[in-house]
Amino acid sequence: MVPNAYYLVLSAILFSIGMAAFLVKRNIITIFMSIELMLNAVNLTFVAFAHQWHQVSGQIFVFFVMVVAAAEAAVGLAIIIALFRTRATLNVDQVDLMKL
Amino acid sequence: MTSSLYLWLIPLVPFAGFLVNGLLGRRFPKALVTTVAWVATLIPFLQVLNIALHLNSLALPYREDIGTWITAGNFHADFAFALDQLTLIMLLVVTGVGFLIHLYSAGYMAHEDGYWRFFAYMNLFMFFMLTLVLAENFLLMFVGWEGVGLASYLLIGYYFTKDSAANAGRKAFVVNRIGDFGFLIAMFLLIAHFGTLSFSGIFSQIGQHSEWQGGFLTAIALFLVLGATGKSAQIPLYVWLPDAMEGPTPVSALIHAATMVTAGVYMVARAHAIFDRSPFALTTVAIIGAATALFAATIGLVQTDIKRVLAYSTVSQLGYMFLACGVAAYSSGIFHLLTHAFFKALLFLAAGSVIHALSGEQDMRVMGGLWKKIPITFWTMTAAVLAISGIPPFAGFFSKDEILYQAFVSPNGAGKILWFVGLLTAGLTSFYMFRLWYLTFFGESRAEHAAPHTPEPGHQPEKEEKPHPVHESPWIMLGPLVVLAILSLIGGWVGVPAALGGHAEISHFLAPVLQAAPEAAEGGKSVELLLAIVSVAVAVIGWFIAHLMYFAKPELPKQLAAKVHGLYSLLLNKYWIDELYGAVIVTPVLLISRYVLKGLFDTGIVTGGSLALGYTTQGIGSLVQRVQSGNIRSYAGWLAIGAAALLLLTYFGFGVRWSF
Numbered sequence: 001m002v003p004n005a006y007y008l009v010l011s012a013i014l015f016s017i018g019m020a021a022f023l024v025k026r027n028i029i030t031i032f033m034s035i036e037l038m039l040n041a042v043n044l045t046f047v048a049f050a051h052q053w054h055q056v057s058g059q060i061f062v063f064f065v066m067v068v069a070a071a072e073a074a075v076g077l078a079i080i081i082a083l084f085r086t087r088a089t090l091n092v093d094q095v096d097l098m099k100l
Numbered sequence: 101m102t103s104s105l106y107l108w109l110i111p112l113v114p115f116a117g118f119l120v121n122g123l124l125g126r127r128f129p130k131a132l133v134t135t136v137a138w139v140a141t142l143i144p145f146l147q148v149l150n151i152a153l154h155l156n157s158l159a160l161p162y163r164e165d166i167g168t169w170i171t172a173g174n175f176h177a178d179f180a181f182a183l184d185q186l187t188l189i190m191l192l193v194v195t196g197v198g199f200l201i202h203l204y205s206a207g208y209m210a211h212e213d214g215y216w217r218f219f220a221y222m223n224l225f226m227f228f229m230l231t232l233v234l235a236e237n238f239l240l241m242f243v244g245w246e247g248v249g250l251a252s253y254l255l256i257g258y259y260f261t262k263d264s265a266a267n268a269g270r271k272a273f274v275v276n277r278i279g280d281f282g283f284l285i286a287m288f289l290l291i292a293h294f295g296t297l298s299f300s301g302i303f304s305q306i307g308q309h310s311e312w313q314g315g316f317l318t319a320i321a322l323f324l325v326l327g328a329t330g331k332s333a334q335i336p337l338y339v340w341l342p343d344a345m346e347g348p349t350p351v352s353a354l355i356h357a358a359t360m361v362t363a364g365v366y367m368v369a370r371a372h373a374i375f376d377r378s379p380f381a382l383t384t385v386a387i388i389g390a391a392t393a394l395f396a397a398t399i400g401l402v403q404t405d406i407k408r409v410l411a412y413s414t415v416s417q418l419g420y421m422f423l424a425c426g427v428a429a430y431s432s433g434i435f436h437l438l439t440h441a442f443f444k445a446l447l448f449l450a451a452g453s454v455i456h457a458l459s460g461e462q463d464m465r466v467m468g469g470l471w472k473k474i475p476i477t478f479w480t481m482t483a484a485v486l487a488i489s490g491i492p493p494f495a496g497f498f499s500k501d502e503i504l505y506q507a508f509v510s511p512n513g514a515g516k517i518l519w520f521v522g523l524l525t526a527g528l529t530s531f532y533m534f535r536l537w538y539l540t541f542f543g544e545s546r547a548e549h550a551a552p553h554t555p556e557p558g559h560q561p562e563k564e565e566k567p568h569p570v571h572e573s574p575w576i577m578l579g580p581l582v583v584l585a586i587l588s589l590i591g592g593w594v595g596v597p598a599a600l601g602g603h604a605e606i607s608h609f610l611a612p613v614l615q616a617a618p619e620a621a622e623g624g625k626s627v628e629l630l631l632a633i634v635s636v637a638v639a640v641i642g643w644f645i646a647h648l649m650y651f652a653k654p655e656l657p658k659q660l661a662a663k664v665h666g667l668y669s670l671l672l673n674k675y676w677i678d679e680l681y682g683a684v685i686v687t688p689v690l691l692i693s694r695y696v697l698k699g700l701f702d703t704g705i706v707t708g709g710s711l712a713l714g715y716t717t718q719g720i721g722s723l724v725q726r727v728q729s730g731n732i733r734s735y736a737g738w739l740a741i742g743a744a745a746l747l748l749l750t751y752f753g754f755g756v757r758w759s760f
Contacts, residue, residue, distance in 0.1 A: 023737050092732065 007048035014041035028083070028090045032076055039069050105151060107164045107181040107234055110144045110191065114226035117141070121223060125216025134206045137219035141202045141226055145195035152188060160184045160612065163236060163300070170239070177297055180236035186613040189434060189606075190233040190366055193441045197358045198226050200580035204449050205350040207577035208456060218258060218348065225251035229359050233366060238287050238297040241367070245283065245331065248360045249276045255355060256347040268343040275340040279330015286323035289316065303373040314378050321374050321381030324367065325388070332364025332418050335392045339678055341415055345407040349452030352407060357414050357448050358441040365421040365437055369430040372614055376428065383512060386426025390507075390521040393419030395675075397528035401535070402661075402671045405462050406451050409536050413488065414444055416525060420503050423522060427515065429506035430614040431607035435595045436503055438606070439495035442591045443487035446584035450481035453573045453581065454540055464536060469545035473570045476578050478541050480585040485537045487588040489530035490639040492632075495592035500526060501635055502597060502604075505628050519631075526635055530642025538650035599628035 018037035025031055043062045050058025084090060117140025125133050151158070161184035170177040183191075202222060209218050228251055232244025249272075257269030287297060293316055294302045306312060328334070333341035344356050355361070368375060368385060375382050393416045400412035417440050424433030455462055457474045471478040487494035490501065504526070508519040572578070594609075596602020649656045661668040670676070727738070 019736075019740055023733050023740070 004048055004052045007044060011041045011044040011048070014038075014044065026091050026093055028080055028092050028095075031092065032073070032080070036069060036073070039065055105158075105162060105164065105183065106147070107162075107183060108166050108179075110147055110195075111227050111230035111234060113143045114140045114223040114230065117223035118220050118227060121216050122220035125220055128216060130210075130215055133216045133219055137202055137223055138199075138206075140223050141195065141199045144191075144226070144230065145199045148188070148191045148195045151183070152192060155188070158183075161300075174295055175291060177237055177239040179240065180298070181234040182236035182299065183234070184613050185610050186366075186369060186434065187233055189438060189610070191230070193362075193438060194226070194229050194233060194359050197441050197445050197584075198229075198354060200583055201350050201354040201358075201445065201449065204353075204452070204577050204580040205348075207574045208350055208452055209348060212348070214258070218255075221251055221254045221258070222351075222354070225255070225355060225360070229363075232363055236299055238290060238299070241370075242280075242283060242287065245327075245363060245367075246280065248355070248363065249273065249280070249331070252276075252344070252351075252355050252360055255351040256344045258347055258351065262346070265346040268340075268346040272340040272344050275337050276330045279327045279337055282323040282326025282330070286320050286327065289320045289323065293320075299370065306373045306377065312377055314380065317374050318378040318381050321371070321378045322384065324371055324374070325381060325385055328364030328367055328422075329388060330364075331367075332361050332422070333392075333415050334364070334388050334418060334422055335395060338392060338396065338415050339681060342408055342411040342674070345405070345411050349407065349448055349455060352411070353445045353448035353452070356411065357444040361414065361418055362421065362437045362441070365418065365425060365433055368422070368425045369434055369614060372425075372428075372430050375425070379512075382426050382428060383514065384426070385422050386507075386512065386514070386518055389419045389422025389424070389426050390518045390525075391419070392416065393423060393525040394521050394528070395419075397525045397532065399671055399674050400532040401528060402668060404465050406454065406464050406467075406536060406540065407448070407462055409464075409532060410444070410447050410451060413447075413529065413532065416529060417444065417488070420500060420522065420525070423507060423518060424503040427507050427510035427512055427518065429503065429510070431610040432499065432502040432506050434610060434614070435606045436499035438594075439487065439499040439588075439591045442584055442587040443484045443494075443496055446480060446484040446581060446588050447488065449577070449581055449584065450477050450484060453477040453577055454481075456573050456577070457570050464539040466546050467540045468543045469541070470570065471541035474572045476572060477581065480578075480581040481537065481541070483585040483588045485533045487592075489533050489643065490526055490635055491530075491643075492636060493589075493592070495588050495590070497632075497636070497639075498592035498595050498597070498600075498602075501632050502595060504635055505597070505631050508631055509624065509627070523635060523638055527638040527642040530639040531646050534643045534646035535650050538646060542651055543654060597628060599625040600632065 015038050018034045018041060021034035021037070022031055025034065043065055046058040046062050046065075050056065050062075080090070083095060087095060089095070117136050120136050120140075121128070121133055125136075128136075161182055164181045164183075166179035166181070168176065169179050202219075205218065205222065209215055212218065225248060228244045228247025230244075232241055232248060235241035235244060253269045253273045256272050257266050259265040260269070290297055290302060294305055296302060306317075330337045341356055341361065345352055347356070375385070396412045396415035396419060400409050400416065403409045403412060417436070421433040421436050421440070424430070424436060453474065454467070454470065454477060457470070457477065458467065461467070483494065487496040490497045492498075500522075504519055504522045507515055507522055509515070510518075512518070593602070595604055595606040597604050649660070673679075
């Protein structure tokens, strides 16, 4: 039986990696991936706690998160394609026209 | 006493006249403006006359409540009018002299711009003055008090395009505010001690408490005196009255001689119950009066502007009235007020007639030899000069003599000194009045030698025309002069003292309101007779010196002026009081306003404070705006740092205990 804390530590590490990548990376696809990484780190936490307390609600949350992530990925990839067609770049620093 | 006297109509009719002329007068023809103004003053006069004729069937004091004005807790102030003997005399003076001056004004002001404005203001003045004398409580009196100040301001500044007139109006207003401050404080004290401002309420309370002597009554009385010195042009607040001569001459006659300036005397007489309990306040009044009388008379000796001489003479005569009140001879003060209203109004109107005849000239040095050219003005002026100088049997003799006698016999320790000052002033008065008389009417005409003058304020001739030749005034102006001259002659006979074979009717008449002046005992009669002879002698000496200096030896005044040059220029410059006030009061106030209040407080603290607030906000903003870089990743970084901080806070606690 793996102690619960192991899962949580792994989850924290994954989340931190995701966050660091989000802050540092400029490629929009990489940023997307780091967001997915953070979401899945959270999913791992949910599952770990659900297992510990024998409650099913944590696992149901995970399904919701997966659905949202899938929807996000679909919309996000569409935006990225549209962006690449107009700007011919994936660098977020060059896509700041919304800024004043 | 069954029927109402409709006292409220007396002030309200002139007010209606003011409204009609003030709102519509601009479009009216002059004749209609004049008619409205005349009717609006004639009706109150007839009403007052009617009351006076039916006096015997009236129960005085009569009181008329119009309605509630202010109710605040236990304090009430009502619209209430009262009529007693004192009020009646004031009403007769105000409406009678007021009506005559309205008649005269129609002639004097005929060529002026803003004719309707003049009469509207005059009616407004009548409204407030009548409110002042009819009021049954201090607060309503104060309304009239302020109102006459307003009307006075408007009329002094009648020629408002002239700087000097506008400044004179402002000066009158500001100086009067100082006095009004005293009046206000006195009213606050009255409310604090009596809980009411009604005359009957206050005076009956004082009557019930004979143990109240001095103390807070002195304080109230002194603040009332401050108010009175402002309105009645006494030391130290007299400075506005000579400048007020910038107004048209009828205004000087009505407001600044006959009626408004006597309001202070009236107020002291009205509040005599308070003053009687405070010997200190009474002595103060007497000293202020005597000092003002002498002081103003000395300035009057050397002035060359005919209206200024009369202005200082007015200040001086008001000093006499204060002197009378100060020795508790209130009825003598009111008597002098009455006769003074006649002869001083006459003097001003006659002076106005002279000015009119000379197309606006006011400088006596370029007058002279006028008596044949304007004989009616001359004779009426003569009556007034004799009256003010105290030559029997003219009006001024009896009233002035009464005051001097009362001062002489007063139990006040300074009575004899006050009498002597009064006597000296009487001599000076006689001198400067006859000086004016000789300079104006006798000798050679000096008009040709004079440099072409710019018309002084008061009467501007039609500017395009050449000055008219000297001409007598129209009858609409001469009529009031004649009536006032007759009054100046016989007006004093209502108060002939017992020592001279009279019955002193006026002091008996006023006795129910003001306690009667002490009757001269048998031994006192000879004293009174002696004093009368002395004062007549002094008046004649004054006349004689004036005759010598300005008729027999016209070169004498110049030599004398050269000999005592310092004294002469001191008097000519009015003791430099205006300059002194300017240096001691006005300049510091200006400096404080400009540098401390405006510079330090307004610009420094108020403006500076708001600017500092603005700049601080801007500065903080410019620092904080860097956070909003528009860079999504930096926002995310802040978010992460915040989340981490919250996490740490939750974990390590810092004393925070979460409780759900």
